[in-house]
Amino acid sequence: MRSVPFRQFSTLFSSSLKEPKIEPRITGTLGGRKWNPLPIPHRTILEPKGQDLDFINVAHSHLIHSDWAKLDLLSNGLTTFRVKHILLKIQKDHVLSLEFFSWVGVKKPSLHTLETHSMILHILTKKRKFKSAESILRSIIVSDSIDLPSKLFEEILYSYRLCDSSPLVFDSLFKTFAHMSKFRNATDTFCRMKDYGFLPMVESCNAYLSSLLDLHRVDIALAFYREMRRNRISANVFTLNMVMCAYCKSGKLDKALEVFREMDSMYCSPTVQSYNTLIAGYCNKGLLSSAMRLKSLMGKNGMQPNVVTFNTLINGFCKEGKVHEASKLFSEMKSFNVTPNTVTYNTLINGYSEMGNNEIGGKLFEEMSKNRVKADILTYNALILGLCKEGKTKKAAYLVKELDKENLVPNTSTFSALIRGQCVRKSSDRAFQLYKSMVRSGYHPNEHIFGMLISTFCKNEDFDGAVEVLREMFERSMVPDVGILSELCGELCQSGKQKSVMLLCSEMEARHLMPEGFDVAKVICPGSVNENTAFRDNL
Numbered sequence: 001m002r003s004v005p006f007r008q009f010s011t012l013f014s015s016s017l018k019e020p021k022i023e024p025r026i027t028g029t030l031g032g033r034k035w036n037p038l039p040i041p042h043r044t045i046l047e048p049k050g051q052d053l054d055f056i057n058v059a060h061s062h063l064i065h066s067d068w069a070k071l072d073l074l075s076n077g078l079t080t081f082r083v084k085h086i087l088l089k090i091q092k093d094h095v096l097s098l099e100f101f102s103w104v105g106v107k108k109p110s111l112h113t114l115e116t117h118s119m120i121l122h123i124l125t126k127k128r129k130f131k132s133a134e135s136i137l138r139s140i141i142v143s144d145s146i147d148l149p150s151k152l153f154e155e156i157l158y159s160y161r162l163c164d165s166s167p168l169v170f171d172s173l174f175k176t177f178a179h180m181s182k183f184r185n186a187t188d189t190f191c192r193m194k195d196y197g198f199l200p201m202v203e204s205c206n207a208y209l210s211s212l213l214d215l216h217r218v219d220i221a222l223a224f225y226r227e228m229r230r231n232r233i234s235a236n237v238f239t240l241n242m243v244m245c246a247y248c249k250s251g252k253l254d255k256a257l258e259v260f261r262e263m264d265s266m267y268c269s270p271t272v273q274s275y276n277t278l279i280a281g282y283c284n285k286g287l288l289s290s291a292m293r294l295k296s297l298m299g300k301n302g303m304q305p306n307v308v309t310f311n312t313l314i315n316g317f318c319k320e321g322k323v324h325e326a327s328k329l330f331s332e333m334k335s336f337n338v339t340p341n342t343v344t345y346n347t348l349i350n351g352y353s354e355m356g357n358n359e360i361g362g363k364l365f366e367e368m369s370k371n372r373v374k375a376d377i378l379t380y381n382a383l384i385l386g387l388c389k390e391g392k393t394k395k396a397a398y399l400v401k402e403l404d405k406e407n408l409v410p411n412t413s414t415f416s417a418l419i420r421g422q423c424v425r426k427s428s429d430r431a432f433q434l435y436k437s438m439v440r441s442g443y444h445p446n447e448h449i450f451g452m453l454i455s456t457f458c459k460n461e462d463f464d465g466a467v468e469v470l471r472e473m474f475e476r477s478m479v480p481d482v483g484i485l486s487e488l489c490g491e492l493c494q495s496g497k498q499k500s501v502m503l504l505c506s507e508m509e510a511r512h513l514m515p516e517g518f519d520v521a522k523v524i525c526p527g528s529v530n531e532n533t534a535f536r537d538n539l
Helices: 006-012 050-064 068-077 080-089 094-107 114-126 130-141 148-158 168-179 183-195 202-214 218-230 237-249 253-262 272-284 288-300 307-319 323-335 342-354 358-370 377-389 393-405 412-424 428-440 447-459 463-475 482-494 498-511 529-538
Strands: 028-030 033-035
Touching: 050 068, 050 080, 050 094, 068 094, 080 094, 080 114, 094 114, 114 130, 114 148, 114 168, 130 148, 130 168, 148 168, 148 183, 168 183, 168 202, 183 202, 202 218, 202 237, 218 237, 237 253, 237 272, 253 272, 272 288, 272 307, 288 307, 307 323, 307 342, 323 342, 342 358, 342 377, 358 377, 377 393, 377 412, 393 412, 412 428, 412 447, 428 447, 428 463, 447 463, 447 482, 463 482, 463 498, 482 498
Parallel strands: none
Antiparallel strands: 028 033
16 A cells, blocks of 8 residues: 655646546456556454453443443453454444443543444444544544554555445545545555545545635645545535635636536536636735626626625735725625625725724724724724824824724734834834834734834934834844835934944854845945045955
8 A cells, every 4th residue: 555745745646537436346447548447455353251251241231331430340341352242343323332332432441442442433424424534544544643544544455345345435524634634644555545446426536625725725726626526426516615725826818717616517607706716816816896797796696795706806906006996896796685795895995094084993993883893903004004004103002092992902013003103103112112012922923014114214314213123124134125225224323323324234244144235335425445445345
């Protein structure tokens, strides 16, 4: 049995074919090639005799009569051998089997082996009790044993015929690995299932695709979809929606549109989610007219745009600075009786804040409260940013105080907006104090915040303050922006502080933080050629 490394997954999964119907276990040809599955191995266990047989029969009698008190008295005589035979004897009753399995886990947990676990999995999946099976699988998988997933597949395989099981047991294993984002194990399980002629159900494949997309593994998701088609696993509309999403995320809108157009031929009708996925793809590319045409097409095909449709379009227009068009969509949304949510208001408030129109942003905030739409930290950040861009720091500070009342915690964006407000007012010291509060609160400033601080200190001709900020960057191993560094060094040189520039440049060189494209000779003060040469030599 082979194990496929995760990094080879996309290489393993190759070209796509048309999609016929899936069968649980297939022999013959598949995808134009001969497929000869390996025979399923069969493991037997010894028949019970003597005291073992007597114990099993008595325990069985107590079980079917639900006489747990008498069963408790027998617990000291339990062995793994006896547990396995009792499970086999009661396997047609999945409720009783699970009760007994759980009882053993409480009374004598050491008796549970991979074999007893595989037996209960066979019993549960055969009766389609997948939630209970997944719960047991999760408890096994979270153990510390590195090679346990591989052994688990083998144990399930070898006890398959013993329990007269169904292919659903392997499907459940594959799906559980997918749900737990254990992609290497899921890949390995998929390949080993194929070795023995089993294929997962489309719902399990969808769980795998969904987990991959959640972690932005678009390349692997598309490769797996090709493998699904190659192995004739029929996709459903949920599969195709995720495939379209993957193509959109990778910038291949033409491929996403191709899947959308092929839906009918694949016996799948597009859903609102199908349209929303494509609309999001167009909006991310700035193709707003195409996105709007799709919204119109939804109506023609008898589908009502939902809150996600409108939110996506409103966000697309706001990103392009077309807040007026976004506002029209907001009005249309309400006329369609689609209720705006927090995301809708946040997007519009942020759009107006970016455009410097805090008045409308404030009115939208009031409308939120009136309509009992819950504001979150993003709402307040958008409002605070809009005020700070205009230097209205007192009003922004009032909103910050409101956060406590709403049980909201300031984040990096909150501090960034407040620092920006002080920088707009050229209050470099207050901005730096806010930076220190930000760090004390456990947030990490980015290059943009440092750039604002350095630039403001330079405008105030407080070059010592600017250098202090630059050293803060050094402590975080952050490379300064070329433009900001050039501005600071130029100002220092004009103030006759060439030595400070030399020290800064030496320190950057030593820490390997010198930005690419920074030319010291171009920013030092005018002087003789010899002075400039000496300066460079000292570096």
